[in-house]
Amino acid sequence: xxYFLSEEQxxxxxLAKRISDEYVSKVAIKYDKEGIFPRDILDLLAYTELTGVYxxxxxxxxxxxxxxxxxxxxxxxxxxxxxxVSYAATALGAYPxxxxxxxxxxxxxxxxxxxxxxxxxxALTEADAGSDVSSIKTTAEKKGDYYILNGSKHWITNGxxxxxxxxxxxxxxSKGPRGISAFIVEKEYEGFYCGKKEDKMGIRASSTTExxxxxxxxxxxxxxxxxxxxxxxxxxxxxxxxxxxAAMAVGIAQGAYEHAIRYAKERVQFxxxxxxxxxxxxxxxxxxxxxxxxxAMLYSTCRMIDSGAKDFSKESSxxxxxxxxxxxxxxxxxxxxxxxxxxxxxxxxxxxxxxxKVTQIFEGANQIQRNIIxxxxxxxx
Amino acid sequence: xxxxxxxxxxxxxxxxxxxxxxxTIKRNAQHLMNNPADLSALEFALRIKDVYKDVHITTLSMxxxxxxxxxxxxIEVGCDSxxxxxxxxxxxxxxxxxxxxxAKAIEKLGNFDLILCGESSLDGETSIVPPQIAEYxxxxxxxxxxxxxxxxxxxxxxxxxxxxxxxxxEVNLPALISVKKESSYLxxxxxxxxxxxxxxxxxxxxxxxxxxxxxSKVGAEGSKTSVDRFVEQCFxxxxxxxxxxxxxxxxxxxxxxxxxxL
Ligand SMILES: Cc1cc2nc3c(=O)[nH]c(=O)nc-3n(C[C@H](O)[C@H](O)[C@H](O)COP(=O)(O)OP(=O)(O)OC[C@H]3O[C@@H](n4cnc5c(N)ncnc54)[C@H](O)[C@@H]3O)c2cc1C
Numbered sequence: 183x184x185y186f187l188s189e190e191q192x193x194x195x196x197l198a199k200r201i202s203d204e205y206v207s208k209v210a211i212k213y214d215k216e217g218i219f220p221r222d223i224l225d226l227l228a229y230t231e232l233t234g235v236y237x238x239x240x241x242x243x244x245x246x247x248x249x250x251x252x253x254x255x256x257x258x259x260x261x262x263x264x265x266x267v268s269y270a271a272t273a274l275g276a277y278p279x280x281x282x283x284x285x286x287x288x289x290x291x292x293x294x295x296x297x298x299x300x301x302x303x304x305a306l307t308e309a310d311a312g313s314d315v316s317s318i319k320t321t322a323e324k325k326g327d328y329y330i331l332n333g334s335k336h337w338i339t340n341g342x343x344x345x346x347x348x349x350x351x352x353x354x355x356s357k358g359p360r361g362i363s364a365f366i367v368e369k370e371y372e373g374f375y376c377g378k379k380e381d382k383m384g385i386r387a388s389s390t391t392e393x394x395x396x397x398x399x400x401x402x403x404x405x406x407x408x409x410x411x412x413x414x415x416x417x418x419x420x421x422x423x424x425x426x427x428a429a430m431a432v433g434i435a436q437g438a439y440e441h442a443i444r445y446a447k448e449r450v451q452f453x454x455x456x457x458x459x460x461x462x463x464x465x466x467x468x469x470x471x472x473x474x475x476x477x478a479m480l481y482s483t484c485r486m487i488d489s490g491a492k493d494f495s496k497e498s499s500x501x502x503x504x505x506x507x508x509x510x511x512x513x514x515x516x517x518x519x520x521x522x523x524x525x526x527x528x529x530x531x532x533x534x535x536x537x538x539k540v541t542q543i544f545e546g547a548n549q550i551q552r553n554i555i556x557x558x559x560x561x562x563x
Numbered sequence: 564x565x566x567x568x569x570x571x572x573x574x575x576x577x578x579x580x581x582x583x584x585x586x587t588i589k590r591n592a593q594h595l596m597n598n599p600a601d602l603s604a605l606e607f608a609l610r611i612k613d614v615y616k617d618v619h620i621t622t623l624s625m626x627x628x629x630x631x632x633x634x635x636x637x638i639e640v641g642c643d644s645x646x647x648x649x650x651x652x653x654x655x656x657x658x659x660x661x662x663x664x665x666a667k668a669i670e671k672l673g674n675f676d677l678i679l680c681g682e683s684s685l686d687g688e689t690s691i692v693p694p695q696i697a698e699y700x701x702x703x704x705x706x707x708x709x710x711x712x713x714x715x716x717x718x719x720x721x722x723x724x725x726x727x728x729x730x731x732x733e734v735n736l737p738a739l740i741s742v743k744k745e746s747s748y749l750x751x752x753x754x755x756x757x758x759x760x761x762x763x764x765x766x767x768x769x770x771x772x773x774x775x776x777x778x779s780k781v782g783a784e785g786s787k788t789s790v791d792r793f794v795e796q797c798f799x800x801x802x803x804x805x806x807x808x809x810x811x812x813x814x815x816x817x818x819x820x821x822x823x824x825l
Contacts, residue, residue: 226751230754244754
């Protein structure tokens with residue numbers, strides 16, 4: 183399919199594809215099995231300047247947008263979504279700074295994030311606040327020039343590996359969601375620790391940990407946006423990063439589909455390759471249709487966002503839901519086509535099916551996305 | 564420091580097609596690749612540029628205009644400028660003619676401190692172009708280098724590995740070094756260089772641009788050697804044995820075979 187990408191976008195996709203095929207594919211199974219953080223791949227992405235594709239030019243980036251970020255995530259995910267999410271989580275941590283950072287904050291962090299010298303993370307979820315984001319309990323109490331953070335965060339991607347964390351905490355309990363603020367916390371701040379590392383089903387190359395704050399002193403200069411705007415910071419960030427999850431889903435699905443086709447052409451049963459059976463052909467055709475539809479929706483959403491549109495929560499949620507459901511279906515079918523070989527760890531599709539699952543859960547479970555979409559469409563008509 | 568790297572565009576051996584009538588290899592843009600040993604040489608040049616800021620890397624290729632698309636890949640990894648010597652009168656040139664034409668182009672392009680070549684080209688494997696260029700230019704030459712280090716601005720150290728022995732040479736610049744194929748691997752491109760390459764066109768020189776050029780030394784006519792015929796090697800007779808259960812003696816045999824080829 184011709185996607186009418188610009189020459190520059192084609193180059194980004196080509197470069198990411200090369201890193202994915204030449205380097206990520208070689209380590210995907212090992213890193214998954216042993217839970218190894220892909221710092222070496224992030225270093226390659228930094229060397230090739232792909233770490234800065236979505237960062238504005240004035241802060242040392244390439245000056246692209248969500249589309250450029252998604253092209254990299256998609257290509258990395260074709261071989262390993264765990265590697266891709268380690269890259270994407272930095273974007274999730276950088277976007278709040280791009281959108282709401284003060285000039286000094288942008289100058290301090292964005293050029294280093296663009297160069298890959300800093301890895302970022304985004305810390306919102308807590309043990310008792312998952313889908314219900316506004317019920318977070320971590321507090322930030324103002325004392326003189328500092329805020330004192332107390333509490334803990336759960337499921338934080340790049341936890342323990344990142345250098346900069348955008349952390350959400352309650353500054354005024356009486357105000358509900360309007361009492362939440364966002365802070366930039368650096369890894370060596372006193373009173374900030376990394377807790378337990380999760381033993382996950384998929385995306386096992388990525389690091390997901392708890393974060394603990396015990397009287398952690400954060401200077402008021404590190405407040406992101408104004409006090410009380412944290413909830414908006416989080417939601418506006420998600421609007422731009424949910425397509426990243428969709429890109430991850432499209433990439434995983436594409437990878438599984440490619441393995442399934444190659445296998446179906448090679449594996450002979452009843453004297454013929456599997457690809458000659460209509461039941462298998464229809465599965466392959468459905469994979470193709472669904473992946474192309476998901477990619478078309480993803481790219482149009484990215485273009486809409488990058489064009490400067492104001493409201494795109496509905497579109498952003500819709501492409502995340504559709505693509506993640508496609509990834510789950512396509513990877514499950516790829517395992518089916520490969521039979522017993524699909525179900526064992528010798529072939530990558532088993533890993534892809536495990537990796538696909540999380541795209542339906544994180545950055546807002548698909549049920550929550552459907553709530554967002556429904557409330558928007560009901561308002562519209 | 565000015566570095567020049569000679570880089571040939573060769574036909575990818577996996578995609579090679581012969582023309583039995585003209586006894587030449589068919590060359591079209593999709594089948595071309597940059598010669599691996601030359602890319603090893605380029606990597607050494609780029610490493611010098613990583614350390615010393617005012618290093619300028621020029622590449623020189625000789626071949627038809629189809630080579631331009633591959634030359635762009637050299638800009639993508641960080642070369643400063645690329646030159647293509649392209650002229651119909653060069654068609655059919657052997658190693659001797661090629662070395663003469665390249666040396667004349669290098670003279671025209673200016674004074675280089677260091678000239679790097681690959682040890683040989685994948686499609687010719689003569690290894691005589693680099694020493695001949697050095698002879699024409701009247702500069703020292705060290706062949707089959709496995710490492711290059713800059714000692715001070717006009718002096719370099721060159722390593723050459725022969726079996727288990729490493730020979731170290733020190734040489735004053737200007738000099739020409741030819742580099743072994745597997746001594747380094749070319750790095751990945753960078754996004755900003757790839758963007759630069761999008762609109763980059765190599766400087767194209769014709770023989771008319773070169774000074775005091777002796778046209779009788781190039782082309783099929785000027786060459787001292789010619790290809791007599793191509794013989795395709797057949798591997799069909801190679802037998803493969805599969806051992807279901809393997810004994811210690813057989814393991815030793817296999818181990819011996821493997822180590823002999825390492
Ligand atoms: C691998 C991984 C990485 C993550 N990385 C990060 C990160 O970097 N930063 C961060 O802040 N968070 C991160 N998260 C957290 C993630 O965003 C949450 O897990 C997610 O929002 C769901 O929250 P929960 O797990 O608490 O599920 P719950 O909120 O308990 O929901 C469980 C299920 O109940 C259903 N449900 C809940 N509420 C509703 C409703 N109102 N209507 C209908 N159904 C509902 C949904 O099906 C949902 O899947 C990560 C999670 C995982 C698994």
